Amino acid sequence: MPDEDLAQGLVLQGRITAFVRAFGLHQPDQTPCGTPIPTSEAHALGELDRDGPLTQSTLAQRLRLEKSTVSRLVGQLIGRGWVRRAEHDGDARLVWLEVTPEGRRAAGQLAAARAARFEELLHNIPANQRPVVIDALTTLVEAAAGSEQQAGQSSTPRAGTA
Amino acid sequence: MPDEDLAQGLVLQGRITAFVRAFGLHQPDQTPCGTPIPTSEAHALGELDRDGPLTQSTLAQRLRLEKSTVSRLVGQLIGRGWVRRAEHDGDARLVWLEVTPEGRRAAGQLAAARAARFEELLHNIPANQRPVVIDALTTLVEAAAGSEQQAGQSSTPRAGTA
């Protein structure tokens, strides 16, 4: 019944919209840590810190950004002294992105702030509902990945930064 | 046990982040309708279309944007022929923003496109899970609303996906 689907779709829309609003996603910066750092840099740093050295194109895939965007982003991270470019043995085209000790420290602070935020959210969910909510989100992620055109790989990418 | 909470919080974080990425809430343009229109314009038009004529500052409040931003935004909408500025009886400082018939048509298309997007997402959720997911989102919205005070104040912008 298309009509029912439509109605349910609208409810879904309303819920997701409401969540985005209430949780303040979409905030241009937000990053609640000592030094206000741009969101995109936080994402990139988090990814690099979590999953060892990556090449730029790998990072671009992870973040779903264009390589040009990532190039610039990495430049900014390097400017902060958080990331370093190193040569990749065997293929001179590739660039290894390594997080510096400074960067590791910054990433730790960011991760802690982020974790605190989500833990607060978690605490506002009744304990017995928490597994249900998490399961539902997993389903939702899969659905979103599936509806994302044909190229869709990646069922449930592990993530880090928000 | 705080350790368990932390772990669960991290899972929650991962899921939400993954969803934001997978559903493309980060991509600023998106808007999958006939003519690709900027998200912010879509939001503004939707607001005006829904809640009759408004003044610019009212619109700014609704969208939680600066008046300067809204001024430019309205300029763009006028450029598309979707909105018209009219005088406000009694106070020459105010500007009434009225949606033109063209604009009303465009708003309808946008709403339809948005609905289609969410309906597609819905279809990628197994039918028997749909109510569960919707319930979980409701819980999540409540939790987010509850944790909203204290977290980054200042502005909670409108939702994504135009």
Place this chain on the structure above:
DNA sequence: CCGGCATGGTTCGACCATACAACTAATTAG
């Protein structure tokens, strides 16, 4: 071994999103 094509990155130009500050014009308060 060399020319052609693929691949990873950089730079450039173009938009969009948004904020804050400075300014004008109209209103309201003292």
Place this chain on the structure above:
DNA sequence: CTAATTAGTTGTATGGTCGAACCATGCCGG
């Protein structure tokens, strides 16, 4: 009537993103 307030505009700055043009480098097939 002057001073403060309010609505809007314009200028400047930062950030996020893309696509196209371009430069290396690496890989193949003759």
